[in-house]
Amino acid sequence: MNRDLLGIRQLSSDQITDIIRRSDGYFLHLKSNDPFPESQILTGRTVANLFFENSTRTRTSFELAEKRLGATIATLSMQSSSVSKGESLMDTVNVINSMKIDCFVIRHSSSGVPILLRKHLPDSVRIINAGDGAHEHPTQALLDAATLIEKLGSLKGKKIVIIGDILHSRVARSNMILLGKLGAHVTFISPPTLAPKFAEEIFGVEIRNDIGDSLKNADAVMALRIQLERQSGSYFPSLTDFRARYGLTTLRLQDSNTYIMHPGPVNRNVEIDDQAADTEKSIILHQVKRGVAIRMAVLEWMFEK
Amino acid sequence: MNRDLLGIRQLSSDQITDIIRRSDGYFLHLKSNDPFPESQILTGRTVANLFFENSTRTRTSFELAEKRLGATIATLSMQSSSVSKGESLMDTVNVINSMKIDCFVIRHSSSGVPILLRKHLPDSVRIINAGDGAHEHPTQALLDAATLIEKLGSLKGKKIVIIGDILHSRVARSNMILLGKLGAHVTFISPPTLAPKFAEEIFGVEIRNDIGDSLKNADAVMALRIQLERQSGSYFPSLTDFRARYGLTTLRLQDSNTYIMHPGPVNRNVEIDDQAADTEKSIILHQVKRGVAIRMAVLEWMFEK
Amino acid sequence: MNRDLLGIRQLSSDQITDIIRRSDGYFLHLKSNDPFPESQILTGRTVANLFFENSTRTRTSFELAEKRLGATIATLSMQSSSVSKGESLMDTVNVINSMKIDCFVIRHSSSGVPILLRKHLPDSVRIINAGDGAHEHPTQALLDAATLIEKLGSLKGKKIVIIGDILHSRVARSNMILLGKLGAHVTFISPPTLAPKFAEEIFGVEIRNDIGDSLKNADAVMALRIQLERQSGSYFPSLTDFRARYGLTTLRLQDSNTYIMHPGPVNRNVEIDDQAADTEKSIILHQVKRGVAIRMAVLEWMFEK
Numbered sequence: 025m026n027r028d029l030l031g032i033r034q035l036s037s038d039q040i041t042d043i044i045r046r047s048d049g050y051f052l053h054l055k056s057n058d059p060f061p062e063s064q065i066l067t068g069r070t071v072a073n074l075f076f077e078n079s080t081r082t083r084t085s086f087e088l089a090e091k092r093l094g095a096t097i098a099t100l101s102m103q104s105s106s107v108s109k110g111e112s113l114m115d116t117v118n119v120i121n122s123m124k125i126d127c128f129v130i131r132h133s134s135s136g137v138p139i140l141l142r143k144h145l146p147d148s149v150r151i152i153n154a155g156d157g158a159h160e161h162p163t164q165a166l167l168d169a170a171t172l173i174e175k176l177g178s179l180k181g182k183k184i185v186i187i188g189d190i191l192h193s194r195v196a197r198s199n200m201i202l203l204g205k206l207g208a209h210v211t212f213i214s215p216p217t218l219a220p221k222f223a224e225e226i227f228g229v230e231i232r233n234d235i236g237d238s239l240k241n242a243d244a245v246m247a248l249r250i251q252l253e254r255q256s257g258s259y260f261p262s263l264t265d266f267r268a269r270y271g272l273t274t275l276r277l278q279d280s281n282t283y284i285m286h287p288g289p290v291n292r293n294v295e296i297d298d299q300a301a302d303t304e305k306s307i308i309l310h311q312v313k314r315g316v317a318i319r320m321a322v323l324e325w326m327f328e329k
Numbered sequence: 330m331n332r333d334l335l336g337i338r339q340l341s342s343d344q345i346t347d348i349i350r351r352s353d354g355y356f357l358h359l360k361s362n363d364p365f366p367e368s369q370i371l372t373g374r375t376v377a378n379l380f381f382e383n384s385t386r387t388r389t390s391f392e393l394a395e396k397r398l399g400a401t402i403a404t405l406s407m408q409s410s411s412v413s414k415g416e417s418l419m420d421t422v423n424v425i426n427s428m429k430i431d432c433f434v435i436r437h438s439s440s441g442v443p444i445l446l447r448k449h450l451p452d453s454v455r456i457i458n459a460g461d462g463a464h465e466h467p468t469q470a471l472l473d474a475a476t477l478i479e480k481l482g483s484l485k486g487k488k489i490v491i492i493g494d495i496l497h498s499r500v501a502r503s504n505m506i507l508l509g510k511l512g513a514h515v516t517f518i519s520p521p522t523l524a525p526k527f528a529e530e531i532f533g534v535e536i537r538n539d540i541g542d543s544l545k546n547a548d549a550v551m552a553l554r555i556q557l558e559r560q561s562g563s564y565f566p567s568l569t570d571f572r573a574r575y576g577l578t579t580l581r582l583q584d585s586n587t588y589i590m591h592p593g594p595v596n597r598n599v600e601i602d603d604q605a606a607d608t609e610k611s612i613i614l615h616q617v618k619r620g621v622a623i624r625m626a627v628l629e630w631m632f633e634k
Numbered sequence: 635m636n637r638d639l640l641g642i643r644q645l646s647s648d649q650i651t652d653i654i655r656r657s658d659g660y661f662l663h664l665k666s667n668d669p670f671p672e673s674q675i676l677t678g679r680t681v682a683n684l685f686f687e688n689s690t691r692t693r694t695s696f697e698l699a700e701k702r703l704g705a706t707i708a709t710l711s712m713q714s715s716s717v718s719k720g721e722s723l724m725d726t727v728n729v730i731n732s733m734k735i736d737c738f739v740i741r742h743s744s745s746g747v748p749i750l751l752r753k754h755l756p757d758s759v760r761i762i763n764a765g766d767g768a769h770e771h772p773t774q775a776l777l778d779a780a781t782l783i784e785k786l787g788s789l790k791g792k793k794i795v796i797i798g799d800i801l802h803s804r805v806a807r808s809n810m811i812l813l814g815k816l817g818a819h820v821t822f823i824s825p826p827t828l829a830p831k832f833a834e835e836i837f838g839v840e841i842r843n844d845i846g847d848s849l850k851n852a853d854a855v856m857a858l859r860i861q862l863e864r865q866s867g868s869y870f871p872s873l874t875d876f877r878a879r880y881g882l883t884t885l886r887l888q889d890s891n892t893y894i895m896h897p898g899p900v901n902r903n904v905e906i907d908d909q910a911a912d913t914e915k916s917i918i919l920h921q922v923k924r925g926v927a928i929r930m931a932v933l934e935w936m937f938e939k
Contacts, residue, residue, distance in 0.1 A: 054734045057758040059678025060706070068364025070393065081729055084708050088680065088733050091706050096365070096396050098389050112597065119386055119593060122617035123393050124359045148362040288729060292722065312732035373669025375698065401670070401701050403694050417902065424691055424898060427922035428698050429664045453667040 027326045028151045030138050031160035032201040039325075040205060044170045047314065047321035051170075054313050065324055066095035069126040073099040074117070075154070076132040081288060082154055085312070086129050089319035098125075113137070114144055121145060127152065127326065135159035150326045158192050164287055165198035167318040168246065169206065171311050175283055176243050180207035185238050185282070187213040187270055188248030188295060189259070190220045195287045196248060204228055211238055213270065217259045234269070239276060244283040247272050247295040263294050272296045283307050332631045333456045335443050336465035337506040344630075345507060349475045352619065352626035356475075359618050370629055371400035374431040378404040379422070380459070381437040386593060387459055390617070391434050394624035403430075418442070419449055426450060432457065432631065440464035455631045463497050469592055470503035472623040473551065474511065476616050480588055481548050485512035490543050490587070492518040492575055493553030493600060494564070495525045500592045501553060509533055516543055518575065522564045539574070544581060549588040552577050552600040568599050577601045588612050637936045638761045640748050641770035642811040649935075650815060654780045657924065657931035661780075664923050675934055676705035679736040683709040684727070685764070686742040691898060692764055695922070696739050699929035708735075723747070724754055731755060737762065737936065745769035760936045768802050774897055775808035777928040778856065779816065781921050785893055786853050790817035795848050795892070797823040797880055798858030798905060799869070800830045805897045806858060814838055821848055823880065827869045844879070849886060854893040857882050857905040873904050882906045893917050 032040070053060055071090045075083055083099065090097050100120065117128070127150040130138055135157030142151050155161040169179065176182050184203055190196045190212045197220075203210050211230040212220060219231060232238065239245055250266065260266045267273065272284060274297045284296065284306040292298050300306065337345070358365055376395045380388055388404065395402050405425065422433070432455040435443055440462030447456050460466040474484065481487050489508055495501045495517045502525075508515050516535040517525060524536060537543065544550055555571065565571045572578065577589060579602045589601065589611040597603050605611065642650070663670055681700045685693055693709065700707050710730065727738070737760040740748055745767030752761050765771040779789065786792055794813055800806045800822045807830075813820050821840040822830060829841060842848065849855060860876065870876045877883065882894060884907045894906065894916040902908050910916065 057736075059736075060680070060734065061678065068366065070365070080710055080712075084710065084730065085733060088706065088708060096393065098393060100385055100389065102385075115593075115595060115597070118614055119617050120389065122614045123390060123621050124365065124618070126362075126364075288725075290725060292725070309728055309732045312729050313734070316733050373671065375670070401698065403698055405690055405694065407690075420898075420900060420902070423919055424922050425694065427919045428695060428926050429670065429923070431667075431669075 029162050030153050032162045032165050032198045037205045043321050047317040050317035050320040063093045066093040070096045071127045072125045073129045076102045085315045089316050129154050131155045160198045161194040164195050165202040167315040171314045182208045182243040184208050185211045185242045185245040189218045190214040191218040193248050215260050239280040242282040246285040272300050274299045334467050337467045337470050337503045342510045348626050352622040355622035355625040368398045371398040375401045376432045377430045378434045381407045390620045434459050436460045465503045466499040469500050470507040472620040476619045487513045487548040489513050490516045490547045490550040494523045495519040496523040498553050520565050544585040547587040551590040577605050579604045639772050642772045642775050642808045647815040653931050657927040660927035660930040673703045676703040680706045681737045682735045683739045686712045695925045739764050741765045770808045771804040774805050775812040777925040781924045792818045792853040794818050795821045795852045795855040799828045800824040801828040803858050825870050849890040852892040856895040882910050884909045
C-alpha cells in the first residue's frame, strides 16, 4: 500500500485522524528522557530530503524522524547543486531516484512541485510535501491539529483564528483545509493587502481585516510569520504598524484565554510580544515536538504494508 | 589485502571484470522495491569523503554506497574548510586521517591529488579517486563499462563513440583506458579546440572533428558535458553552433541504433536533444543506478580480507 | 547523573584525570587498523552539534566520536539557519531541543553561550562547550593534557610554554586552568599587544614578551594559531616579524628537547617552521587522534548512569 502526503486536500478526515493517533506514541517518547526506542520501520529504506528552500528546523525535524525510524537518509540542499549547473528539476529528481530512493521529502518555492514529482516518479516511490510555494505544508497542518486536539479535544465547532500574512502562507492554506475537514471554525485576519486570493476554496472561513474581539472567544490563535527578508514595506507601512494592528500583544491577549501558536521562526515583538510568547498558553514549542512525532507517524503510515 | 582505486590505468582487465561482476548483486537490489539488505562489510569502518569540487550527485552516490555497506561516514565539503584558512592540503588530510579513517574518497580539481595522498598516507588507508582534474574518474568509467556490458555483452570489438569536450574530460580519459583494456574500439569526436592533448596514450583511439557517419555503426555514444559555467565562447562559437555540429540531435540519431549515454548533469538541447534523452535507447539513468552498485563493489573489493 | 562540560574551570582535578583515563581505551582503538568496536553508550540518544562558527576539524572530530558511540546526530551549521532570519539564539536552541536532544555540542563566537544554555535548558539535557569566544575550549585542553601525560607522565612541576596570540585564545585559557589544576608550570609568551588581559586568573602563570631561553628547559611548547583572516597588521608588524620573534623556528628549537604542539590549523612557517612541524618531537597529529578519544570519553562520562 503506497501512500503519499502531497497535501491536506488529498486526505480524508479519517486519514487525518489516523495519522494524528499514530503520532501519540512517538510524542510520548519525545517527552521522555529515556533513550528513543529502536525502530525497524524504515530499516533498509532510503529517504531523500530535497530542500530547494533553506529550512534548518523543518529539515532537522524530518531528518530526526527518519533516523529514529531506522532509515538511510540523503539530504540534498539544492541551492548549491546540479540545479545551479542548469540541470532541470526533473532530471535532478530522476538521477537521485535512480540511486533507489523509497521516499522523497521535498520543499520547493514553486507550488505544485510535489504533484509534478508524483506524476513522473514510479508508484513505488513515496512523496512527502515539506512545503511548496504558497500552496500546502501538510505536516505543519497535521502537527498543528494534533497539538490542538491534545489541548482542546474534538475540534468540532472550535474557533481557530489565523492572523498575519495569509496571502503568501501555505501554513494558513493547509490549516484551513484540515480544520475545515475536522469541523472547526476558522477566521483569517490580515491586512487587506495580505488577504487570501483563494476565495473559492474558503468555504466556511471568515475573513477580517481587523482583530476586533476575535481573540476573546478564540480557542486558539495562530500567528503567521512575517517574511522580513522578503517584504520591504510593500504590504504594510512598517513593522511597528503591523504589530499595532495585527500583533499578539500582551494588551490584546489579556482578556483572552486562547492558546497561542506560531509555525516559527517567530519575529518577537512583531507577530507576538515577548511576554505573550513565553506564557503557559503559548504552545509553540509543543508544536515543534509534535512535529517530529507527526513526521514519524506519516512515515509509518506511508510504509505500512 | 589493501587496495586502492587511483585510476583505471592501475587496474588489470581481470580486476576491472572482477569489480563489474561484484556490482551485479548490488544492482539487482537497487532495481528492487524491497528494503536494501543489511551489510556488515564496512561495519566499524570510517569513510571520509573529501570533496574539493562541488558534486551533489557523485557525493550522494558514494555516501549511499558507503551507508548501505554499514560504514560510518564523514563528508567534508572542503570549500568552506580549513583549506580556506590557509592550511595545506596534506595537513588537512593528515588531520582527518588521524581521526582513524579507513578509506578516503577524494575529488579535487588538480590532477594527481589521489596519487599524492597514496604516497603520504599509511598503507592501511584505502584511497578512491572520485575525479581529479582532467586526469581520471575511475568509478565513472567502471559504471559506464558495467552498463555497456549489460547491454552489449563482451566489449571486444564494440564501437564506442565519445563526443564533446574531450580535452578537459577525465571521463573520456578513464573510459578510453578502460575500453582499450577490454578491447573496444573508441572514437573521439570534438571541435579541434577541444581535441585531446594526451595523444601519446591514445593507441587505438580514432580522433575526428566531425560526426560524419560515426553514429550509424556505433554500439554506444557517450556525450560529454559542456561546462557552461567555465566556457564563454572561447572553445566554440556558440551553444547553438555546438549543438548543430556535435549535438546528439533527433535528426542525427534517427538512422542509428546506438545506445545513448551521458555522465550527467545533461545540458538538454545542447549535448543531447530533449527527445533523444528520453528514448529507450537512452541509458543515462541506468548509468546512475549502476554507479551506486559499482561504488559498493569497489568498496567490497577494497576491504576484502 | 547528568554532567556538563561547560569549561575546565568547573572540573576538579579528579574529574579531569577520570576523563583522561577513560580516553585511553578509545585511543588504542583509534591507533589500530581494526574496525572500531560497536558501542551502545549513546544508542537511542540524540546529539545536536550547533556550530555558529565554522570548524571542519572540530565538528568532524565530535561527529565521529558521537557516531562511534552509537548516537543519532543532527549537525546544524548556524550561519545559514533561522538565526539569519532574525530568530534569537535561545529561540533556536529551544526549538531544536523540543525535538528531543540529549546533548548539545555548541561552538559560538560569544563567550558564555554554553553557560547561557545551561541556565535555560532542562537539567536532563547535557551541554558540551566546543569553544566559546575567547573564553574556554575544554575538550582541546583535555586532549592536550592527555597527550602530555602520555609523553611526560605526571604533569606536576612540568614546564609548559604557550606562545603566540594569548589574548584571543580560548585554547590558552583552558590550558592554563587545566595545567594549573594538575600542577604544571605554565609560561605565556606573546607580543605585548597579544598578552592576556585576564591577569586576575593567571596565578602561577609566568608572562613574557620574548622567548629568551624558555624553550631550552621546556617539556612542551604549544604554538597558538595566528588568525590570519582576522589580523591585518594591527597586532604585530608582519608575519615575517612574528615568525622572527615568536615562531618555533628550526634554529630556535635546535638546542631544545621540547615536544611541539599546536591546536591547528597550522600556519606553516609562521607559528612553526616546516621542518619543525614534521620532526618526531612534533605531536600535533597525536593531539588530533587523542581529540576523538577525549570527546568519546567526555560523552561516556556524561551519560554514565
